[in-house]
Amino acid sequence: MDLRNIQKSGNAYYMYLPAAWCRQNNITNNSHVAVDMSSEGSLTISPHADKKTAKALALTMQGSSKNVINKFVVASYLNPVRSFRMQLDKKMSSLDILDHKKLLAGVEIVEFGDDYVSCESVITVDDPDVLLKTMIRKMLSMIRIMQEGHLELVNRYEEEIDRSNMMITKSAISSLMFKRSSSLKHIDLFYIALLSKNLESIADNLSKLKKEKNLLNNLSELIGKLLATLESLDMKSATSFINDTYKIINQLKRDDLQHFKVNLDQICEIIADWVITHEIEKQKTI
Known part of the structure; x- marks a missing residue:
């Protein structure tokens, strides 16, 4: 690795580029060069100032079924175009x-015509x-609204949570492709996207728990605890959260609730991985 001294003139910092390069x-x-700052904190200097734009x-689409079209619509929406x-x-x-509009309720800005699908403006999340x-x-x-019996509002919340998951996924893909500057590191975006996907899956199936009052109460407390765990992301809070999660997993006896076990177990894995990543980063500075 070539190490170079940084010099300062007024408020400007500069260094000399390698003459051979x-x-x-x-x-x-x-000449103009491109300077790209990644979310990892590194700078990349490229000889050609080609700006990446959406x-x-x-x-x-040739001979595509409804399911194929929907998959490619979502993929196009999630990518930075x-x-x-x-x-x-x-x-x-x-x-x-x-049918397409019903299946893609979270992508309300997509237009369906007789023989085309289009989207002229794509929302981004920073x-x-x-x-x-x-x-x-x-x-x-x-x-809470399920516990209060307002089941007519459940679909609205499901759609909002689906939309949030899509926007989180889109943000992660855009940052990884364009290397946009962000306060979040790529590894954080990775964990956020994984958590979002599992939470969205739980939300999609919450109606199966509408008669399980104790289980709903316990799940509500656990999700609230997840918020606190994300704020601290340390061993103590993660250990407590994981222990509480497995208490709920052990309550899921019905066959139609097994997917909850999978999602909750994966959330525990993500939290544990994320905490260890933070511990490694902290110990680098010691």
């Missing part, structure tokens, strides 16, 4: 369009960690 890339006193994506348009090889009926905590609070609200 400049000659190799035809860098002169009139593109307009155009796709042609300015807009996208899918041209279909056959027209969709009005019932097909309604703070997926904040959105994750908001998503958890929405889950707490969803459990």
Whole structure:
């Protein structure tokens, strides 16, 4: 590794670039270079100042079923594109369009035509960690309205949680592709996206617990504890959270509740992994 001294002139910090690198890339006193700051805190200097910008994506779908179209619509939405348009090889009926809209309720800005699917404006999220905590609070609200018997509002909360999960995934993909500067490291984005996916899966199936009052109460307390655990991300809070989670897992006896076990177990793994990652980072500075 080549180490170079940083010099300062007024409020500016600078260093000299390697002469051999400049000659190799035809860098002169009139050249421009690209400086890219990653979320890991490193700087990359590239000889060509090509700015990465979101593109307009155009796709042609041949012989695709409804399920295939929906998968590619979601994938196009989640990736960092300015807009996208899918041209279909056959027209969709009005019932097909309604089915697509129902399945993609969280992607309300996508337009369905007779033989195309398009999206002209894509929302971005800069703070997926904040959105994750908001998503958890929405889950707490969803459990509360179920306990109060307002089941007509459950679908609305499910859609909001689905939308939050999609935006968190989109933010993680965009940051990894474009290396945008962020207060979050890539590894944090990875854990946030994993947690979001598992929480969204739990929310999608919460209605199966509507008659399990004690279980709902315990799950509500656990989700509230997850918020506190995310704030500290230390061994003590993680250990307490994991112990409480397995108490709930042991209460899930019915066959139709086994997927809750899978999601809760995965959340425990993610929290443990994330805490160890933080411990490694802390011990680097000691």
